[in-house]
Amino acid sequence: MKKLILCTCNKTLTKWLDFARIEKEVGSTFESIHIHDALCLEEGLTFLDAEVSKDDTVVIGACTSQIIGVPLAERLKSELVSYVPLREHVAWVHKDDQKGATNKALVLLNDAAIHVDFLEPQTAVDIEMEKKVLIVGGGIAGLKVASDLLQLGIEVTLLEPPEFNSKDYLEKNQFMADSSTLKGVVKDLKTTSKGVKKVCGTISKLSGRAGLYSVSLKRDNGKEEEILVGAIIIATNSEHSPPSIAKMCHYGKTNQTLLLSELSTLIAKQTAKESKTIFVTQDPSYHDSSVAGSYLLREVTYAAEKGNTVIVAHSDIHTKDENLYRAARKSGVIFIRGSLEKVSKKKKGLVCRLENTLESQVREFTVDYLVLQTQLKPWSGTRPLADTLGLNLDREGFIKTRYAKMKPVQTSKRGIFIAGNAKTPMNLNDALASASNASLEVFKNLIADGERKGWIPVVDEELCDLCDACVEACPNDALRHEGDLIKHIPMNCEFCGICVSACPTRAIEFQSHSKDSWLTRIESIATKHKKLEGQKPFSLVYACSECANASIDQAGFAGKGYPTGSYVIQFPCAGMVSPIEILKGLVVGAEKIIVAHCPPGGCHHQTGDHLSELVVKFTQDMLKSIGQDPSRVKATYMIAALPNKMQEEVAHRG
Amino acid sequence: MAKTAVVIGAGLAGIQVAQQLTDLGIVVHLIEKESIIGGLSTHLGRVFPTGDCALCLDASTEIFDGQHRRCQYRGLVTEKKNLKLHTMTEIKSITEVDGNFKISIKSQPRYVDLDRCVVCLECIEVCDVKTPDEYGIRGGTRKSIYRPVPQGVPLAPLIDMEHCTKCGKCVEICKVNAIDLEEKESTKTIKADALILATGVEEKIPLDFPGYEYRTSDDIITHAELARLLDPAGSTNGVVTTSSGNNVSEVTMVLCVGSRDLDASEYCSQACCTYSLKHADMLRDRGIDVTICYMDLRVPKSSEHYLTQAREKGVKFLRGKPDRVVIREGKPVTIVEDTQSQKRMQIESDLVVLASPLASLGIENDSITDFFAEYGFAHRVVREGKIYACGTATGPTDIPTSIAEANAVALKVYSDLIGGV
């Protein structure tokens, strides 16, 4: 039976919506209609328990599904439910227009009634996991992950690329902390990670899926080997690389110029009497991280405390520990704010010339050594590794995280994580935290025993011409071209539907969200609107179900009202919207179509924000070429922190 | 038997660690002294490095697919079975018995029953009392029954008894009988195996820093206040105005007010440079001129794009620490030496924004103050196997680092309490 259950939210929605009229006008669409006053309270839930049976399809008109959806779903016996957020999307934003609001409610309820007809039960996904982990890189973060996971009883293999030379390993990592702390931590880690299986070699191929990856290893001894792992953690290091001014500083041409990473060795060899003048310079073209800044401060302090005269040419001193800077100044290091202009080799030493910007004066110093602050670059093997594993890199070539704010160890690929310096240069403390964070994510993934369900894409073999557009578009590697088929890998899938809009032959159908369903729904909204509102213009908002939908909910909470005649259609991801849905909207008479997505770079499925912008741009070009007004179509981001966004977008219609 | 952990502070780090632990089967009591969760993030509006919402959570695997983040209002923190959220609650004492903690907590009455309230907000509608809004600026008001911010979780309103006249209108209108004006404060004792400090930081009210006469004018404000001005859901609808209600065309920002200063906070607060840039960016988008007085710009790599953007958008940078901000003819004037041109400047602007230090909040509570060390910040492991700290309780930092640390601590707590699979 198709049932409609409405909630008046403590009888308050009756102020803005005419429930009697709603009951009367949608009566024919549903087989039963119930109006409850507080669906979210225990009495409401008990009512739902009794009222809804397994075979019913249900439309719930209440507050936003974002709030009641999950708790309600636990009590609803039927999976086939469509929510209409009557409170946040209608009543609270159209407070001065009862008739219009009721009309809008009617249109949306009618739309939901059609929506439930298209709903299918979600598909359960095989979540079998290989409870083994592969760690790439046996540095501090790698050892930490190994030690964490061993303690939790997870089998770990540590892969060390052959370029990883463990001899000068501590020296190279000196930038992470002072040497005694570093030595102590490494000693501890070596003890706690004892028993880890170590392999020397590189990854040559990756297949399988998240939770069940098959990794081909090319061992040092030339042997090929294949291992099955549930997750991979990249814990590669940063490397010191000469700065852009290296050539100007005669680096490599004279042994008077050296890198910062070589300074401590030089100082350690010094006898008490050999006081030298050492000029240390930052790379003026390079934005320093606090790690690099702290490293520089520690090294120059050490040099100065050994009786050398140390001059530092710097821009902004960046450190997390102000006391390091204090200690450096106290040790007598001379700080000059300016960038090195010229270095000339003279008999008495190197003559370093720069403008001290804090006195607007050019200064020259004749020094015994010129020390260059290194750039901390990703490990040289990062790019080939990322290519093999299918990971994205950031601007500097480090492995890119899935989402900068909240996903510090997740990569663009499910089941592959990063720890420590693989992400960005880190100090010891942060690297250890990052490693444990990765261990936690892996552990949680591997012990997951709940079910994973979702609506998945289904490829029509007849229509598919194997162009690979979907394979390219899928941000999660959930579609692969294997033989004569496009194969779907459900464990990788995030149920976003981006593949649907990418497919040029429209060969992919998404469960519950078929192409037909969108077109039918768009058409029915227009028909119903025209029936109730006549010639009044209307606009359609194709909103993603994450940020954009939340922004529209918040418009309700924050009291940012907007005109009626604005209908929100929820897509799993804005990336699922194709030009066809947009054009359909225009054809049925919508005045404006807004595709609302997550903020730039913030799509929950990684690329939906970008793709929807592209799709809209494409549609606009198409409209322009046929002499239509392209401004009727727009892509924009909506976030909950901007609850006024909906108001702005639909306020200026006409 | 299930292990229990108490997390003090429901800011971003506290919520994160609490969610992770409940996902791993540990019962968590999350103690928050404010009426809503989110801590500092409830003030910020938008945050770096992504420029999107502050009120954002990393949703856990119990309810959602773990890959997703969610707004706080839809994160359903209050719906999780093993997570007991105690808002308006403070720790009274902590004692140790047989290796376990006995933690007594005291909750202030909310006067609104969280289990009954359906958030119809009718009570707020009928309330006659208007008082200044703590989250508002420029004369923003709220009722005495109110919701602090639109997204605040729990969603139910609360009553500010100090201003309530007990007229009973809200009680009468509430059909679900959620309001009890006679509710009393309650105390409770929780047994716990582990204690996690996620007490966080607050932006100090810059009253103790001579020269920057914060209180002398409402045109000398802090970044938290500027964030409220910039928030479209705030009392000015996102319009940046002066105290007299005029639109602002010039803003001067002063960094390191009381930071890196032996008389105030000796440490660097880490986040101020970047949020100043973030705000400068948002102000430039509104066509407002911005001058930033800085000494060293300490922007983490992940937020470097803010620096690039600010330069491109024409934010003026001036290296120098102002001596004072004075009010001349009603306008704040910043007196500063531009150390790079060696010129002493007097910059007149409509608004001066002070980057006040981020100070630890944990030390304010006597029963936990001993767990904190230098500058009022704690070590990640305060006591092996027992007491941990994460987020800004261990020192000011940005959100990504905070989240990473919270996750790391969650793993540590789990392996200490439970061990392997």
Place this chain on the structure above:
Amino acid sequence: MSKCSSSLLATNVHILTFILFAVAKNQGCVFSMVTQKTMLDLEFRSWLLNQPEGETLLRCYQCGRCTSACPVAEIEPSFNPRLFLQKILIGDNSIAEEQLVWNCLTCEQCEVRCPEHVKIPHILILAKVRGLKSGNVPLAALDRARTILSEGRSLPVSSPMLKTSAKMGRPDLGTPAMDQIVAMLADIGIVGKLENVKSVYGGAEDE
């Protein structure tokens, strides 16, 4: 010079400088910045760091708050305490060689506001001491020294002044420790210098 006497001297120079600024202004002295390239010569810097409280100089991170707080800098743009510190820090001893530093009123506004508690007025006094030692001293300051040498004070005290002071209930000024003062001024070579220089006023002031 022992650290002790240097500190005592500093106190006296403190008195000396107090009025100097006004005098110099009246004379229409031209203040100009000497710009020059210097090689690294840390002798002056090391000397200063070894004086009592001299090492507070190292705490400076050049924020410039001293200059923005300085009342002299407000009317005399070339007077820049931060810049003085910068020059001393990088081993440029020009400030000891020029007379600009004598403009400091030792009002200590800079020190009060300094986030790192650098004893700025004290360091500037040390710079003056250094200038005195190397014979670089404004004539007006020498006149002041002349008065100190003869009176034990930077200002001669007349009997009406003493009477007024007594009436106001202020403590007795006492007798200056002439021996010590003369020894100190001789130590830094002022006494010898005074013999060779004519007073700008043509003699000790006589009000």
